Amino acid sequence: xxxxxxxxxxxxxxxxxxxxxxxxxxxxxxxxxxxxxxxxxxxxxxxxxxxxxxxxxxxxxxxxxxxxxxxxxxxxxxxxxxxxxxxxxxxxxxxxxxxxxxxxxxxxxxxxxxxxxxxxxxxxxxxxxxxxxxxxxxxxxxxxxxxxxxxxxxxxxxxxxxxxxxxxxxxxxxxxxxxxxxxxxxxxxxxxxxxxxxxxxxxxxxxxxxxxxxxxxxxxxxxxxxxxxxxxxxxxxxxxxxxxxxxxxxxxxxxxxxxxxxxxxxxxxxxxxxxxxxxxxxxxxxxxxxxxxxxxxxxxxxxxxxxxxxxxxxxxxxxxxxxxxxxxxxxxxxxxxxxxxxxxxxxxxxxxxxxxxxxxxxxxxxxxxxxxxxxxxxxxxxxxxxxxxxxxxxxxxxxxxxxxxxxxxxxxxxxxxxxxxxxxxxxxxxxxxxxxxx
Numbered sequence: 001x002x003x004x005x006x007x008x009x010x011x012x013x014x015x016x017x018x019x020x021x022x023x024x025x026x027x028x029x030x031x032x033x034x035x036x037x038x039x040x041x042x043x044x045x046x047x048x049x050x051x052x053x054x055x056x057x058x059x060x061x062x063x064x065x066x067x068x069x070x071x072x073x074x075x076x077x078x079x080x081x082x083x084x085x086x087x088x089x090x091x092x093x094x095x096x097x098x099x100x101x102x103x104x105x106x107x108x109x110x111x112x113x114x115x116x117x118x119x120x121x122x123x124x125x126x127x128x129x130x131x132x133x134x135x136x137x138x139x140x141x142x143x144x145x146x147x148x149x150x151x152x153x154x155x156x157x158x159x160x161x162x163x164x165x166x167x168x169x170x171x172x173x174x175x176x177x178x179x180x181x182x183x184x185x186x187x188x189x190x191x192x193x194x195x196x197x198x199x200x201x202x203x204x205x206x207x208x209x210x211x212x213x214x215x216x217x218x219x220x221x222x223x224x225x226x227x228x229x230x231x232x233x234x235x236x237x238x239x240x241x242x243x244x245x246x247x248x249x250x251x252x253x254x255x256x257x258x259x260x261x262x263x264x265x266x267x268x269x270x271x272x273x274x275x276x277x278x279x280x281x282x283x284x285x286x287x288x289x290x291x292x293x294x295x296x297x298x299x300x301x302x303x304x305x306x307x308x309x310x311x312x313x314x315x316x317x318x319x320x321x322x323x324x325x326x327x328x329x330x331x332x333x334x335x336x337x338x339x340x341x342x343x344x345x346x347x348x349x350x351x352x353x354x355x356x357x358x359x360x361x362x363x364x365x366x367x368x369x370x371x372x373x374x375x376x377x378x379x380x381x382x383x384x385x386x387x388x389x390x391x392x393x394x395x396x397x398x399x400x401x402x403x404x405x406x407x408x409x410x411x412x413x414x415x416x417x418x419x420x421x422x423x424x425x426x427x428x429x430x431x432x433x434x435x436x437x438x
Contacts, residue, residue, distance in 0.1 A: 042100070045103070047103070059073055325372075
């Protein structure tokens with residue numbers, strides 16, 4: 001990387017850390033547009049377990065244009081098709097402007113594109129934490145500074161982040177939203193503040209005032225269950241959380257209560273570290289509206305199982321436990337799991353076990369979210385064991401926590417789902433991405 005082209009570089013480092021959270025916008029749909037440029041500006045739906053011309057599977061990503069028709073992540077493809085018909089099946093009297101393009105998830109292609117993006121990120125930072133295929137934290141403290149640029153209208157750190165965005169757009173052809181802040185949790189919130197193609201900078205002295213008006217569920221690590229409990233204490237915003245009595249929060253939520261209190265006040269002492277091997281791999285998705293339709297539920301579980309099994313295979317991981325998570329309105333969380341006699345790599349088994357666990361207790365249950373997880377991972381080269389002697393772990397599963405959501409290493413864990421994707425003082429459009437549960 002040519003030194004003279006890198007804005008924001010300075011030898012006079014500021015004492016506060018500079019963290020970038022890079023979040024690719026509607027990444028799967030963006031990748032499909034790279035392959036088919038004619039899809040630019042058109043509604044695009046990418047489905048897991050979807051085959052062209054069929055109505056099975058679940059929505060992995062909906063472009064911004066598709067979301068305008070009510071298509072959301074984790075919807076059954078059948079529901080998406082009711083709201084946004086396929087362009088390929090239009091009749092002569094149908095309106096092409098009210099139809100969309102449906103594509104099947106192609107993870108190998110998306111990984112190739114992601115690799116190009118991550119090469120840029122690693123070139124722009126000494127430390128990169130890759131959270132998922134389309135998300136990463138960068139520590140650029142040694143690359144730039146919080147000082148004002150010569151123009152006086154922005155910080156050097158903002159110029160650096162803009163340079164990263166422009167490189168991704170120019171060299172790869174996809175858009176990224178970036179949050180810049182002194183710590184990880186604030187940077188993550190900032191990256192989601194002005195999507196798509198956003199750049200939000202929160203300077204060290206502005207963190208608490210930036211966080212204060214946002215709904216409490218937007219605080220990194222707070223999900224609906226915790227938000228509901230906080231609401232009963234009169235805590236509705238991050239500002240309320242910051243002003244709350246830390247001892248009361250700790251009594252209600254344990255050590256996590258004090259941690260959330262600190263984050264609302266702008267404190268987060270975590271450092272950006274490279275991701276190690278995961279302890280589990282999982283995906284979960286929420287329905288737009290709670291449903292008791294067993295076929296809709298089974299479609300989503302099949303798609304999630306296929307995705308989780310593919311991720312395990314791509315990482316060379318075998319697993320001894322297969323489980324599901326079922327969230328029942330309002331936010332009652334249920335986990336079930338089956339343990340095997342030895343580690344396996346078997347996508348069909350992941351699907352069948354997950355469906356069996358779903359059907360056994362939740363066939364007629366109204367649910368708002370479903371998840372599939374494999375755990376007890378093994379990365380050693382070994383023969384697969386016999387499948388005789390399975391054990392069902394029953395309620396609570398085998399080492400499945402029932403109230404934490406985050407990345408594979410639980411470093412960014414929340415409670416029962418990621419920050420709410422709507423409302424408040426923020427603009428939350430675009431991909432409602434699938435998340436992992438731990």
